[in-house]
Amino acid sequence: MSMLASSPSAPLSLLQIExxxxxxxxxxxxxxxxxxxxxxxxxxxxxxxxxxxxxxxPGGGWPVHNLTELLLPAEGLGEIRLLGRPLEQxxxxxxxxxxxxxxxxxxxxxxxNLHIDSRRIVIARVDKPAxxxxxxxxxIKSAAFGAVIGWLPESSLQTTRRLQVIARTVASLVFLFxxxxxxxxxxxxxxxxxxxxxxxxxxxxRLLKRRGAPTVLPIYIVLPQIKPFSSSAVSGSALVHC
Amino acid sequence: MLWIALHCPTLSLDxxxxxxxxxxIPAMAVTIRKGNQAYIRQANKPAQQWGVTAHQPLASALxxxxxxxxxxxxxxxxxxxxxEAAYAALRFTPxxxxxxxxxxxxxxxxxKLFGGLKKLCRLLNxxxxxxxxxxxxxxxxxxxxxxxxAQSTPPHTVINGAGAKFHLLLxxxxxxxxxxxxxxxxxxxxxxxxxxxxxxxxxxxxxxRRFGTGLLMELDQxxxxxxxxxxxxxxxxxxxRKMELMAQVENAGMLLLPVQRMIEQMCGWLASxxxxxxxxxxxxxxxxxLRQPHRSxxxxxxxxxxxxxxxxxxxxxxxxLERTKLMVPVCGLELIADEITTGMxxxxxxxxxxxxxxxxxxxFIEKLSSRLGPxxxxxxxxxxxxxxxxxxxxxxxxxxxxxxxxxxxxxISSELIRPAWLMETPLKLKLQRQRPVxxxxxxxxxxxxxxxxxxxxxxxxxxxYFIAENNLGQLLWIYCEHNSTxxxxxxxxxxxxxxx
Numbered sequence: 004m005s006m007l008a009s010s011p012s013a014p015l016s017l018l019q020i021e022x023x024x025x026x027x028x029x030x031x032x033x034x035x036x037x038x039x040x041x042x043x044x045x046x047x048x049x050x051x052x053x054x055x056x057x058x059x060x061p062g063g064g065w066p067v068h069n070l071t072e073l074l075l076p077a078e079g080l081g082e083i084r085l086l087g088r089p090l091e092q093x094x095x096x097x098x099x100x101x102x103x104x105x106x107x108x109x110x111x112x113x114x115x116n117l118h119i120d121s122r123r124i125v126i127a128r129v130d131k132p133a134x135x136x137x138x139x140x141x142x143i144k145s146a147a148f149g150a151v152i153g154w155l156p157e158s159s160l161q162t163t164r165r166l167q168v169i170a171r172t173v174a175s176l177v178f179l180f181x182x183x184x185x186x187x188x189x190x191x192x193x194x195x196x197x198x199x200x201x202x203x204x205x206x207x208x209r210l211l212k213r214r215g216a217p218t219v220l221p222i223y224i225v226l227p228q229i230k231p232f233s234s235s236a237v238s239g240s241a242l243v244h245c
Numbered sequence: 246m247l248w249i250a251l252h253c254p255t256l257s258l259d260x261x262x263x264x265x266x267x268x269x270i271p272a273m274a275v276t277i278r279k280g281n282q283a284y285i286r287q288a289n290k291p292a293q294q295w296g297v298t299a300h301q302p303l304a305s306a307l308x309x310x311x312x313x314x315x316x317x318x319x320x321x322x323x324x325x326x327x328x329e330a331a332y333a334a335l336r337f338t339p340x341x342x343x344x345x346x347x348x349x350x351x352x353x354x355x356x357k358l359f360g361g362l363k364k365l366c367r368l369l370n371x372x373x374x375x376x377x378x379x380x381x382x383x384x385x386x387x388x389x390x391x392x393x394x395a396q397s398t399p400p401h402t403v404i405n406g407a408g409a410k411f412h413l414l415l416x417x418x419x420x421x422x423x424x425x426x427x428x429x430x431x432x433x434x435x436x437x438x439x440x441x442x443x444x445x446x447x448x449x450x451x452x453x454r455r456f457g458t459g460l461l462m463e464l465d466q467x468x469x470x471x472x473x474x475x476x477x478x479x480x481x482x483x484x485x486r487k488m489e490l491m492a493q494v495e496n497a498g499m500l501l502l503p504v505q506r507m508i509e510q511m512c513g514w515l516a517s518x519x520x521x522x523x524x525x526x527x528x529x530x531x532x533x534x535l536r537q538p539h540r541s542x543x544x545x546x547x548x549x550x551x552x553x554x555x556x557x558x559x560x561x562x563x564x565x566l567e568r569t570k571l572m573v574p575v576c577g578l579e580l581i582a583d584e585i586t587t588g589m590x591x592x593x594x595x596x597x598x599x600x601x602x603x604x605x606x607x608x609f610i611e612k613l614s615s616r617l618g619p620x621x622x623x624x625x626x627x628x629x630x631x632x633x634x635x636x637x638x639x640x641x642x643x644x645x646x647x648x649x650x651x652x653x654x655x656x657i658s659s660e661l662i663r664p665a666w667l668m669e670t671p672l673k674l675k676l677q678r679q680r681p682v683x684x685x686x687x688x689x690x691x692x693x694x695x696x697x698x699x700x701x702x703x704x705x706x707x708x709x710y711f712i713a714e715n716n717l718g719q720l721l722w723i724y725c726e727h728n729s730t731x732x733x734x735x736x737x738x739x740x741x742x743x744x745x
Contacts, residue, residue, distance in 0.1 A: 076717060077684075077717055077719050078666060078719070078743050078745060079664075079666065079719035079720055079721065079743030079744055079745060080718055080719060080720075080745075081720070081744065081745065082745050083665040083666075083745035084665070084744075084745065099606055105666075106666070107666035107667060107668055107669070107742070107743060108625075108637075108666065108667040108668070108669060109625060109665065109666065109667075110633070110637070110663055110664055110665055110666060110667040110742060111625045111626075111627040111637050112627055112636060112637070112663045113663040113664055113665045113744075113745075114665060115627060116663065117665075121624075121625060121626075121627055122624065122626075124624060124625065125606070125610070125622065125623075125624055126622070126623050126624065126625065127613060127617075127621060127622050128620070128621050128622070128623065129617060129621060134617060137616075138613060138617075141609060141612060141613065142609065145605050145606070145608070145609040146605040147605040147606035147608075147609050148606075148609075199718070200717065200718020200719075201718070202718075203690065203714060203720065
C-alpha cells in the first residue's frame with residue numbers, strides 16, 4: 004500500500020520517463036515510426052520494392068491496417084507497376100486481391116508479366132458511388148483479401164474516415180486511387196501520395212501526407228521498364244516498320 | 246441422463262401471435278368450450294389492458310372490448326408450433342420429446358460441445374424463445390422431474406434441479422402438477438396431501454388400490470425410481486415448412502422475423518441430419534384473386550459453398566428480400582431446402598488458414614452477388630489468343646463459386662508488351678494532321694507490332710500496334726488497321742489500352 008502511494012509522488016527524471024514509457028512516447032521523427040528503436044508498436048508494413056520510396060514511407064513500406072490514398076491525374080502512368088511488388092508478394096503467398104470499380108478492364112497478361120497471379124484477382128464491377136463504398140467496406144472487412152484496391156472518383160471525409168476505421172482492424176493493404184482534384188479535400192487516410200509522370204517509365208511521387216515530418220521534395224521512381232517490342236517475329240505476327 | 250424441459254405456459258396464444266408481424270398484433274384471446282359456454286383460456290397483453298382475463302366467459306370479455314379478436318383453442322396448431330420449436334432445438338441435441346405444451350430435451354451428450362449446462366440451457370432457451378414462444382425452463386436428471394420443475398416456475402425463469410437438491414425441489418411441488426392425479430385431486434386434497442412429498446409418504450399398496458398404478462408410476466419416474474422410456478421427435482426426410490401469416494404484409498422488411506425463424510428451423514433440421522444446404526428457396530405466397538394472378542414470388546438462393554450457419558443464410562436472404570419489390574401483399578411463407586449435401590463441419594480454427602480464407606472469399610462473393618447481381622463480381626481468365634479482345638474472358642461468380650483456383654494459368658509470352666488496362670471497346674481516335682490525338686498529339690514511342698490473327702474464325706484482325714505517349718505522360722496502346730494497299734495516309738487509329 005505504501006509503495007503504491009509513494010510512487011506517483013516521487014519525481015521522475017526525463018530519462019526515467021523515457022525509459023518507462025519508451026513505447027508510448029510518439030516522437031516527431033523525420034520519417035515517423037521507422038526510427039522507433041523498439042519497432043514493436045509500429046504497424047507492420049509491406050515493402051514497396053523501391054528503396055527510395057521505402058525510405059520515405061513511414062515504417063519503411065506500404066502500411067498495413069491503414070488506408071493509402073494515391074492521387075492520380077490519369078490512368079496509364081504506371082500506377083500498377085508501382086504496386087507490382089506487393090501485389091506479386093500477396094498472390095505469391097496465396098492470398099487474393101480485390102479490385103473495386105477499376106476504370107478499365109485489367110489486362111491479365113500484363114499483370115501476369117508483373118508476376119501477379121491473375122487467378123487470385125477478384126474484380127467488383129460497380130459504378131454507383133454508394134455501391135463502391137459498400138463493396139470496399141465488405142472487401143476490407145472480409146478476411147479473404149491481402150490487398151483491396153478501390154477507385155473512388157468521389158468521396159468525402161466521412162467515407163474515408165469510415166473506411167479507415169474498418170481498415171484499422173484488418174491486416175490487409177488498402178489502396179484508394181483518387182483523382183488529383185482530391186488533394187484539396189480533407190481525407191482520413193494517414194498516407195496520401197501524389198503520383199505524376201516525369202518521363203517514360205519514371206514516376207514522380209510526392210508524399211502529401213504521412214506520419215512524421217512532411218516532405219516537400221518529390222521522389223523519382225524508375226518503374227520496371229516496358230521493353231520495346233522485340234524485333235524477332237512471333238507466331239501469327241509479322242513486323243513492319245512505319 | 247440430463248434433461249432440460251421447456252414449458253410454454255402461453256402456448257395457445259403464442260402460436261397465433263408469432264404469425265403476426267410484431268407491429269400488427271391486435272388485442273386477442275383464445276377461447277375454450279366448456280359445455281355450452283365459451284370461456285377465455287388466455288388473453289394477450291393488449292387484451293389484458295382492457296380487462297380481459299383468463300376464465301372469463303366470452304360474452305363478458307366481448308362486453309369489455311367489442312373488437313377483441315377471438316380464436317378457438319386448436320391443439321393441432323399448437324402441436325405444429327411445438328414441432329417448429331423442436332426443429333430449432335435440434336441444433337443442440339437430437340433427442341427431443343414433444344409434450345402437450347412444451348419440449349423436453351435430453352442433453353447429456355451435448356454438454357461438452359456447448360460449454361456446460363448453464364450455457365447450453367441459455368442457448369436452448371434462446372433458440373426456442375426466438376421461435377416466438379414464452380418459456381419456463383427446468384433442468385433435472387429425469388424427464389418427468391424436469392417437466393414438473395419447468396411447470397412449477399413462473400414465466401421467463403430457469404430452475405436448475407440437476408444437482409443434489411433435485412429430490413428436495415420435487416418434494417415441495419404441488420400434487421396438482423401430476424397428470425395422473427387430475428382425476429383424484431379432490432380426494433387427495435381431502436386426505437391432506439398437498440405436495441409430492443406428502444403423496445410419497447402414503448402406503449404404496451393403498452395408493453395403487455385407490456388411485457390406480459398410473460399415479461405411483463408417474464411419481465417413481467419423476468424421482469428416477471423406475472424407467473421412463475421416451476418417444477423421440479423424428480425429423481422428416483425433407484425440409485419444407487409453410488407458414489400462414491395472420492395479416493397481409495406489404496413490406497418485405499416485416500417478413501424478416503418470421504423468415505429468420507424458419508431459417509433457424511431449417512438449420513436445426515440440417516444439424517440433426519449432419520448436412521448442409523447448397524440451395525434453398527423462400528416462396529412468398531399471395532392471396533389469390535382474379536385481379537391478381539400472381540400466386541407466389543419465389544426467391545431461390547444458390548450458395549457457392551454449402552452452409553448450415555443460420556447467420557450466413559440470413560444475410561443472403563436479407564439482401565435478396567430487401568431488393569424484392571412486393572407488388573401484392575404476402576399472406577404466407579414457405580421455406581424449402583432444395584439441395585442438401587453431407588455437411589463438412591467447419592473447423593473451429595484459431596488462426597485464419599487457407600481453408601478459412603477460401604470460405605470467407607466465397608462468402609464475400611455470395612454476399613456481393615446477392616446484392617449486386619452475379620455479374621458484378623468476376624475474375625478474369627487469360628486465354629492464349631493474340632487478339633486482345635479474345636485473350637481473356639470474364640468468369641462469372643455464381644454456381645460453384647470461383648472455379649478459377651484450379652484453372653490453367655495461360656499467359657502470352659512475356660516478351661510481348663501488354664498494357665495493364667484494356668478499354669471495353671477500342672476507342673477511335675481523332676486525327677490532327679493525319680496523326681492520332683488523345684489528350685494531346687500522340688508521340689509514337691515504339692512499334693509496330695503486327696497482330697494478324699483470327700483467320701480461323703470470323704474475327705480476323707490485321708493490326709499494327711504502337712506504344713504512344715501524350716503530354717500528360719500517359720502511355721497508350723494504340724493500333725491502326727493494316728490495309729494491304731500500304732496507304733498510310735488514311736489510316737484510322739484506335740486506342741485499346743493504357744499502360745498502368
